Amino acid sequence: MTRYSIKEIYLTKQGEGHHTGRPAIFIRFSGCNLWSGLEKDRKKAICNWCDTDFVGTNGINGGHYDIEKIINIILKLWEPTIKEEPYIVCTGGEPLLQLDQDFVDKVHLAGFKIGIETNGTKIPPRNIDWICVSPKKNSKIILIKGDELKFVYPQSGFDPLQFENLNFNFFFIQPMDNNNYDENKMMSENFVKNNPFWKLSLQTHKILGFP
Ligand code: SF4
Numbered sequence: 001m002t003r004y005s006i007k008e009i010y011l012t013k014q015g016e017g018h019h020t021g022r023p024a025i026f027i028r029f030s031g032c033n034l035w036s037g038l039e040k041d042r043k044k045a046i047c048n049w050c051d052t053d054f055v056g057t058n059g060i061n062g063g064h065y066d067i068e069k070i071i072n073i074i075l076k077l078w079e080p081t082i083k084e085e086p087y088i089v090c091t092g093g094e095p096l097l098q099l100d101q102d103f104v105d106k107v108h109l110a111g112f113k114i115g116i117e118t119n120g121t122k123i124p125p126r127n128i129d130w131i132c133v134s135p136k137k138n139s140k141i142i143l144i145k146g147d148e149l150k151f152v153y154p155q156s157g158f159d160p161l162q163f164e165n166l167n168f169n170f171f172f173i174q175p176m177d178n179n180n181y182d183e184n185k186m187m188s189e190n191f192v193k194n195n196p197f198w199k200l201s202l203q204t205h206k207i208l209g210f211p
Contacts, residue, residue: 010025
């Protein structure tokens, strides 16, 4: 049986994009194809600004698990008092390096909807309920349809408008969280003012102190 390398699994609220505020269990898959996650490799990484720790399996509820174990964990984490539909968000790292059809089908059978946050360089299994693609400069985007496209802004020489005609329902600009955050936020605000087709996404989990 396939075993998945999982950095962490936790209940929170979606902090970004269209489903901001929606209760969700985040499953963070270990590993990414655009950066090793190691500081020594950051300078030569495609996403040298990445703000996520996706290395190893040492986070909360992390480990090398088969799908049955993952389902046990999410069933325990989902609180029965939550009114919204049970929902997991598969993120990373890059979840599509590991996520397969068996994972999707069995999580559905357990009663959860599935969202993914992907960099768009891999094709997902069928029947994922919400696909969010976040394109990165100098990577080859092959996933060109989904539910929302979230562009971390700015990425020098990489224009969000080139994605505007792709088959997504929602288009978001999200300020890059690095040392220039204030400037990035201002630039993002200006972008959406000038391009009303796009909406602003803020990382509200950081603002509100959610995990
Ligand atoms: S694709 Fe996402 S997780 Fe991977 S290195 Fe880039 S920003 Fe980080």
